[in-house]
Amino acid sequence: MGYFLLRRSVGFILTLFAVSVVVFAVMNVLPGDPALTILGLDATEDALAALRDQLGLNDPLLTRYWSWVTNALTGDFGVSHSFRVPVAGLIAERLPMTISLAVSGMIFTVVLALVLGIAAAANHRKAGDWGIMFVSQLGIAVPAFWLAMLLVLVFAVNLRWLPPGGFPGWSDPVAAMRALILPTVALALVQSSVLARVTRSSALEVMRQDYVRTARASGFSRRRVLWRHVLPNALVPIVTIVGMQFAALVTGTIVIENVFYLPGLGRLIFQSIANRDLPTVQALVMLFAAIVVTANFIVDLLYVVIDPRLKARA
Amino acid sequence: MFELDQLSVSFGTATALREATLTIRPGDRLGVVGESGSGKTMLGLSLMGMAPDAAQVTGRLTVDGQEMTGAGEADWQRLRARKVAMIFQEPMSALNPLRRVGDTVADPLRIHMGLSAAEADARALDLFREVGMPDPEARLRQFPHEMSGGQRQRVLIALALACDPALLIADEPTTALDANIRLRITDLLARLADQRGMALLFISHDLAAVARATTEIAVMYGGDIVERGATPAVLKDPAHPYTRGLLGARPDPAPQPRRNGKRPRLPTIPGTVPALGDLAPGCRFSGRCPVELAHCATVRPEMRDLGGRFAACHALEGGA
Ligand SMILES: Nc1ncnc2c1ncn2[C@@H]1O[C@H](COP(=O)(O)OP(=O)(O)O)[C@@H](O)[C@H]1O
Ligand code: SF4
Ligand SMILES: [Mg+2]
Numbered sequence: 001m002g003y004f005l006l007r008r009s010v011g012f013i014l015t016l017f018a019v020s021v022v023v024f025a026v027m028n029v030l031p032g033d034p035a036l037t038i039l040g041l042d043a044t045e046d047a048l049a050a051l052r053d054q055l056g057l058n059d060p061l062l063t064r065y066w067s068w069v070t071n072a073l074t075g076d077f078g079v080s081h082s083f084r085v086p087v088a089g090l091i092a093e094r095l096p097m098t099i100s101l102a103v104s105g106m107i108f109t110v111v112l113a114l115v116l117g118i119a120a121a122a123n124h125r126k127a128g129d130w131g132i133m134f135v136s137q138l139g140i141a142v143p144a145f146w147l148a149m150l151l152v153l154v155f156a157v158n159l160r161w162l163p164p165g166g167f168p169g170w171s172d173p174v175a176a177m178r179a180l181i182l183p184t185v186a187l188a189l190v191q192s193s194v195l196a197r198v199t200r201s202s203a204l205e206v207m208r209q210d211y212v213r214t215a216r217a218s219g220f221s222r223r224r225v226l227w228r229h230v231l232p233n234a235l236v237p238i239v240t241i242v243g244m245q246f247a248a249l250v251t252g253t254i255v256i257e258n259v260f261y262l263p264g265l266g267r268l269i270f271q272s273i274a275n276r277d278l279p280t281v282q283a284l285v286m287l288f289a290a291i292v293v294t295a296n297f298i299v300d301l302l303y304v305v306i307d308p309r310l311k312a313r314a
Numbered sequence: 315m316f317e318l319d320q321l322s323v324s325f326g327t328a329t330a331l332r333e334a335t336l337t338i339r340p341g342d343r344l345g346v347v348g349e350s351g352s353g354k355t356m357l358g359l360s361l362m363g364m365a366p367d368a369a370q371v372t373g374r375l376t377v378d379g380q381e382m383t384g385a386g387e388a389d390w391q392r393l394r395a396r397k398v399a400m401i402f403q404e405p406m407s408a409l410n411p412l413r414r415v416g417d418t419v420a421d422p423l424r425i426h427m428g429l430s431a432a433e434a435d436a437r438a439l440d441l442f443r444e445v446g447m448p449d450p451e452a453r454l455r456q457f458p459h460e461m462s463g464g465q466r467q468r469v470l471i472a473l474a475l476a477c478d479p480a481l482l483i484a485d486e487p488t489t490a491l492d493a494n495i496r497l498r499i500t501d502l503l504a505r506l507a508d509q510r511g512m513a514l515l516f517i518s519h520d521l522a523a524v525a526r527a528t529t530e531i532a533v534m535y536g537g538d539i540v541e542r543g544a545t546p547a548v549l550k551d552p553a554h555p556y557t558r559g560l561l562g563a564r565p566d567p568a569p570q571p572r573r574n575g576k577r578p579r580l581p582t583i584p585g586t587v588p589a590l591g592d593l594a595p596g597c598r599f600s601g602r603c604p605v606e607l608a609h610c611a612t613v614r615p616e617m618r619d620l621g622g623r624f625a626a627c628h629a630l631e632g633g634a
Contacts, residue, residue, distance in 0.1 A: 209407060210402060210404055210407040210408040211407065211408055211409055211410040211411070213364070213402065213408070214402070214408045214409065214410070214470070214473070215410065216364060216394070217362060217364065217394055217395070217399065217400050217402075218394065218395050218421065218422045218473065219391050219392070219393070219394035219395035219396065219422060219425075219426060219477075220391070220421075220422075220425065221388075221391060222387065224425075229410055232412050233410070233411070233412060306412070307411070307412060308411070308412065308457045308459070309411060309457070309459050312459065312460075
């Protein structure tokens, strides 16, 4: 077990390292001159050269990579070219928004998917199963962008139940949650539909197992058998998909934040790319990648928590 | 007391259990034998209200006078574990792999008997001792994959006994186990039934085990109970041609081979068991029967009293 943890942790760190190399390399071979972007087209050649020197753009690539990584580890991601403030501060301001959206998307995905997936499995080949499968098929087919517009049109513009966009901050939790409802649905409906189907098929597989018959023979209610015996045994494929979906949700915030005018990292990355703001884009891409790698690392650890047989092998 | 009156279980036109009529009284120890597919498991599952969803169940089943024919899942849930419990053939896969076996045994005690977690754990330990689990304290904390087949079967027996059922159904409890512990599990079940005054329905391929564990026997073929009586009498002097086939007691008895220490299983009867839907409407054994009469395939033989024993066969009619 200790060896397993060590091996996985080393793998995790190596992956992050590899990601940082790729992110740095891609960002620094992109065409475009940051100095020109900052100073504008009518800057003098002297001023440009001075700025390039100041930004360290003339240093060897390896030196630049090394100072980027070591500074990043201390929380220093450099200064944004377009906002002219430290990138770390820009990220810190917007991180709560994106985390709120991603977490509420994750909760929505998992809760809805487990309830629908288990309900479909419990009603296998009956109307409830078909209904849930049909709805989830629709949910998968609908593009998030289009769904977002539809939701705004129906629930914000016509019915006026919910705000069409913007985020008031968590100082007013009710208003914050109301503002999150439509973005959450738009962000997570596809993932939830996929996960509901995974849950259903995994649960159906488990329901055929002998130990489920043993649980029924023990006089337990259908509900207890489903939630206490079937679901835990169905979790391994579900957790695998959830890990992948977390990455999709985090990157999905880029589109959703722009549609709903939410002041999060997704909007920041959009703006920074438009502004060719290299340090900010680089820091954000690294951050998103780190979140994805971390999610996978956590999933690896979860397998062992879920299944004692894997712990023995680990 | 469990009373089956003409209980049938069918899948469309295929009849897995045909008009079974049987009474199981407190303390009865009844063996059920017959080839694969003869409906033994279906009989056991019917007594648990656990026939497959696809099955149509007809006839009557009462438990202590309570009508259970057509009873809903909720009514059966009240009887399972507390009135009737069942252990299945395959102990390797019958335990939830994610739960410690002690918790698996304690669960029904907490849920059905209202015991606290500590009381249920203590009771689970008692049960482990009662079923002869080696090192019971440590075993409670183990997961199924850490145990041998015999130990898992003991866990399943402890689980079945937890709520003190009036009837224990053991469906081929030793078939999947190593030869050297079959006898011990068989004797354990017989002893537990005896000590607790619990009825036992012992389904087995193993005639020697049935002989040890039961006082009465029912022989099944093609969904029918074809012969019933006291175990020693039926095994010593089988009346029904099928039972005789099972025992290898037909005119040209081949000696039972003792294969590497395993006690002999059911000897094979010439021919194979036809698919359920292809069985004759009359005697199910017609087509394979060595003494078949002209009307056997079309007319179903009645169960006849042969002086404390019962068998259903046209060849036994008109003076046995
Ligand atoms: N779900 C089902 N659908 C159709 N036939 C079934 C089903 N379950 C069992 N059967 C049939 O019922 C018959 C009796 O099976 P079973 O009671 O398991 O026999 P045994 O335990 O004596 O080997 C078998 O022929 C089997 O194919
Ligand atoms: S009824 Fe006929 S076919 Fe059936 S066992 Fe008796 S003799 Fe054989
Ligand atoms: Mg069987």
